[in-house]
Amino acid sequence: MDEQFKKELEKTNKFVDKVYDKMNLFPNPDPEINETIAMGLTNNKVKHGMRYCPCFIVQGETKEEKRKADNRVCPCKPALEKEIPEDGVCHCGIFCNKEYANKVENGKKDNEK
16 A cells, blocks of 8 residues: 555545534444445545545546536435435445444344354
């Protein structure tokens, strides 16, 4: 991992923490999901200049083409307006509501018994 990527990953992690705080969201209880998505967001920030959702292919070459292609910038509108309210979690899995996070956490505990 090069130095630029490491610095950008730190910024991404701060960004994600701010989203949790400002939008009353919670991290996925599975740290592997959070780490993978943070890496993908960072990769898109370094490669494309924005934290595009890593679960979708970024379309367009120029800034204008990317905007017109309606690429999902994290946290994306579908996640905030539909996915989290209806499913408890965004498509990528990094942002959850409290109920979803508790359910997953309780499921983990049940599986450990």
